Amino acid sequence: xxxxxxxxxxxxxxxxxxxxxxxxxxxxxxxxxxxxxxxxxxxxxxxxxxxxxxxxxxxxxxxxxxxxxxxxxxxxxxxxxxxxxxxxxxxxxxxxxxxxxxxxxxxxxxxxxxxxxxxxxxxxxxxxxxxxxxxx
Numbered sequence: 001x002x003x004x005x006x007x008x009x010x011x012x013x014x015x016x017x018x019x020x021x022x023x024x025x026x027x028x029x030x031x032x033x034x035x036x037x038x039x040x041x042x043x044x045x046x047x048x049x050x051x052x053x054x055x056x057x058x059x060x061x062x063x064x065x066x067x068x069x070x071x072x073x074x075x076x077x078x079x080x081x082x083x084x085x086x087x088x089x090x091x092x093x094x095x096x097x098x099x100x101x102x103x104x105x106x107x108x109x110x111x112x113x114x115x116x117x118x119x120x121x122x123x124x125x126x127x128x129x130x131x132x133x134x135x136x
Contacts, residue, residue: 017045061113 007015021043024030031039040051 014044018043057116058113061116065111065113 021030031042033039037048037051037055040055041048044051
């Protein structure tokens with residue numbers, strides 16, 4: 001852990017659980033490596049339904065990020081195509097369709113999906129503000 005950083009108590013508890021499981025697997029894995037859901041349930045100490053829900057949420061976030069990247073790539077490719085066409089028209093306006101078109105290669109680095117914050121389900125614990133007739 002970097003110096004000077006303090007973590008929330010929940011994050012610390014999660015880290016302790018991971019450390020405890022890793023230390024218990026010194027002499028071999030307690031839960032088979034191919035049983036991913038059971039390992040996650042054990043590491044995070046949550047219900048199986050929560051594991052499945054979180055995995056589903058992560059996959060949805062990954063697909064959303066992939067769609068965004070695809071859209072950005074298409075926009076970049078479209079812009080490059082327009083620039084190539086404009087350049088070709090300026091160089092030789094008569095033979096626009098005879099020149100081969102070459103496109104630059106665009107590489108995209110995969111990113112880790114970001115978890116969405118939990119939805120607020122109730123008030124924050126602050127009492128409601130009540131105004132008197134004079135204040136209204």
